Amino acid sequence: MQNKVIVVFGGAGGIGAEVAARLAAGGARVVIADLNSAEAGATAAGIVAGGGQAVGVACDITDPGQCDRAAQAAVDEFGQLDGVVNCAGISRPHDSISLPPADWARMVDVQLNGAFYAAQACARHMWDAGGAIVFITSTNAEAAFPRRAAYCSAKAGVAMLTKVLAIEWAERRIRVNAVGPAYVATGMTQRNIAAGHIDEAQIKARIPLGRLAQPADVADAVSFLLSEQASFITGHSLYVDGGWLAYGYF
Numbered sequence: 001m002q003n004k005v006i007v008v009f010g011g012a013g014g015i016g017a018e019v020a021a022r023l024a025a026g027g028a029r030v031v032i033a034d035l036n037s038a039e040a041g042a043t044a045a046g047i048v049a050g051g052g053q054a055v056g057v058a059c060d061i062t063d064p065g066q067c068d069r070a071a072q073a074a075v076d077e078f079g080q081l082d083g084v085v086n087c088a089g090i091s092r093p094h095d096s097i098s099l100p101p102a103d104w105a106r107m108v109d110v111q112l113n114g115a116f117y118a119a120q121a122c123a124r125h126m127w128d129a130g131g132a133i134v135f136i137t138s139t140n141a142e143a144a145f146p147r148r149a150a151y152c153s154a155k156a157g158v159a160m161l162t163k164v165l166a167i168e169w170a171e172r173r174i175r176v177n178a179v180g181p182a183y184v185a186t187g188m189t190q191r192n193i194a195a196g197h198i199d200e201a202q203i204k205a206r207i208p209l210g211r212l213a214q215p216a217d218v219a220d221a222v223s224f225l226l227s228e229q230a231s232f233i234t235g236h237s238l239y240v241d242g243g244w245l246a247y248g249y250f
C-alpha cells in the first residue's frame with residue numbers, strides 16, 4: 001500500500017474508518033469521503049495525528065457529481081488515484097408489505113446506485129495506470145433475511161456489479177472485488193440491536209465461529225484484495241462471515 005492513494009467512501013465510521021486507518025498504517029494516502037463531513041474530517045485528523053496521510057471530504061454517494069468531486073480530491077491532494085473502497089451504507093429493516101417506496105428507493109440509491117457512481121468516478125482516474133476497487137457487500141447478497149427486501153436486493157446487485165465491472169475493466173488492469181461480512185460490531189449493528197431488529201445472543205449462536213466480526217476482520221480482507229498479493233483475483237466476493245453462509249444445519 002506504500003504511497004498508493006485510496007478513496008474510502010463511507011470511511012468516517014464503522015468498517016470504513018477501520019479500513020482507512022489500516023490502509024494509512026500500511027503507507028497509503030487516504031481520502032475519506034462521507035456524508036458525515038465532520039466525522040470524515042475527524043477520522044482523517046486522527047490518522048494524521050498518528051503519522052499517516054489522510055483528508056476528509058463531504059460526499060453523498062447517491063450524487064454522481066459528489067462522487068466525481070471526491071475522486072478529483074484524491075488527484076488534487078495526492079496527485080493520483082490507485083484504489084477505491086466503498087463502505088457507505090445504511091440499514092433500515094422494515095416489513096415488506098408496508099415498506100414506503102421512498103424507503104425502498106433510498107436503500108437502493110445508497111447501497112447499489114452509490115456503489116456504481118463511486119466506482120465509475122474513480123475508475124476514470126485509474127483508466128491508464130490501473131487500480132483496484134473493493135465493495136463492501138454482505139452475507140445478505142446471498143442469504144435472504146426477512147424485513148430486508150431492499151437491503152438484500154441491493155447487496156445482491158452489488159455482488160453482480162462486482163462481476164460485470166471486473167470483466168469489463170480487466171483490460172484496463174482495474175480489478176474489482178467485494179467483501180461480504182456477516183454481522184460486524186459497528187454502530188450499524190449496535191443500532192439494530194438497540195431497536196430490537198436483531199438479538200445479539202441469537203446471532204452469535206448462528207455463527208459457527210461464535211462471535212460477531214470485528215471491523216479489523218473486514219479490513220484484513222479489504223487490504224488483501226487491494227494489494228498486489230491479490231493481483232490475479234477479480235470479480236470475486238470474499239465472505240468474512242465466521243462460517244455463516246456455510247452453515248445449513250439447525
Ligand SMILES: NC(=O)c1ccc[n+]([C@@H]2O[C@H](COP(=O)([O-])OP(=O)(O)OC[C@H]3O[C@@H](n4cnc5c(N)ncnc54)[C@H](O)[C@@H]3O)[C@@H](O)[C@H]2O)c1
Binds near residue numbers: 036060091137138189
Ligand atoms: N455492520 C454490519 O454488521 C454489516 C454487515 C454486513 C455488511 N455491512 C455493510 O458494511 C458497510 C459499512 O457498514 P458499517 O457497519 O460500518 O456502518 P456504519 O453505520 O458504522 O458506517 C456507515 C458509514 O456510511 C456513511 N454513509 C451513509 N450514507 C451515506 C451516503 N449517502 N453517502 C456517503 N456516506 C454515507 C455513514 O456516514 C457512515 O460513516 C455498509 O455497506 C453495510 O451495509 C455491515
